[in-house]
Amino acid sequence: MYKRFMPREFVDSVYDVTPEKLHALGIRGIITDLDNTLVEWDRADATPELMAWLKLIRDSGIQVVIVSNNKEARVKHFAAPLDLPYIFQARKPLTNAFQRGLQLMNLPSHQVLMLGDQMMTDMLGANALHLHTILVKPVAQSDGLVTKLNRRLERRVFNYLRKKGIETWREK
Numbered sequence: 001m002y003k004r005f006m007p008r009e010f011v012d013s014v015y016d017v018t019p020e021k022l023h024a025l026g027i028r029g030i031i032t033d034l035d036n037t038l039v040e041w042d043r044a045d046a047t048p049e050l051m052a053w054l055k056l057i058r059d060s061g062i063q064v065v066i067v068s069n070n071k072e073a074r075v076k077h078f079a080a081p082l083d084l085p086y087i088f089q090a091r092k093p094l095t096n097a098f099q100r101g102l103q104l105m106n107l108p109s110h111q112v113l114m115l116g117d118q119m120m121t122d123m124l125g126a127n128a129l130h131l132h133t134i135l136v137k138p139v140a141q142s143d144g145l146v147t148k149l150n151r152r153l154e155r156r157v158f159n160y161l162r163k164k165g166i167e168t169w170r171e172k
């Protein structure tokens with residue numbers, strides 16, 4: 001039950017995802033969500049800490065692509081200064097944008113990690129293509145409108161996991 005929404009792993013932030021860990025898993029590329037995964041959904045630019053993390057990851061030979069459901073203006077403004085390829089209005093959990101991300105990196109799905117903060121979009125879509133999946137704790141407590149609805153569904157999954165005694169990072 002709820003398996004389609006489940007990540008392989010829960011982490012507190014992207015900073016727990018290290019090149020060493022990724023190389024050990026055979027990961028060569030990351031498809032990452034933007035809002036509330038890399039930075040707060042209402043923060044326009046990358047933080048110095050995030051830039052340092054991206055450099056570390058990319059210097060280790062791992063490619064990174066942003067796949068976001070947000071609008072072009074938001075995603076471009078964020079990604080272009082970082083020289084990161086990006087896909088906007090991705091319509092996750094539909095799998096088209098994930099497939100385009102794989103094509104951009106020229107990697108098979110088993111060598112790619114999906115990093116995201118939402119089960120209903122990021123994890124569901126990535127699981128459908130059998131990517132490796134890691135769910136990060138949302139950077140901000142607040143969300144945009146559509147995300148608020150997805151969070152209601154997500155809470156049910158977390159309640160189920162808690163009943164089953166499966167450990168996540170979320171206590172409530």
Ligand SMILES: [Mg+2]
Pocket residue numbers: 033034035036037116117118
């Ligand atoms: Mg997000």
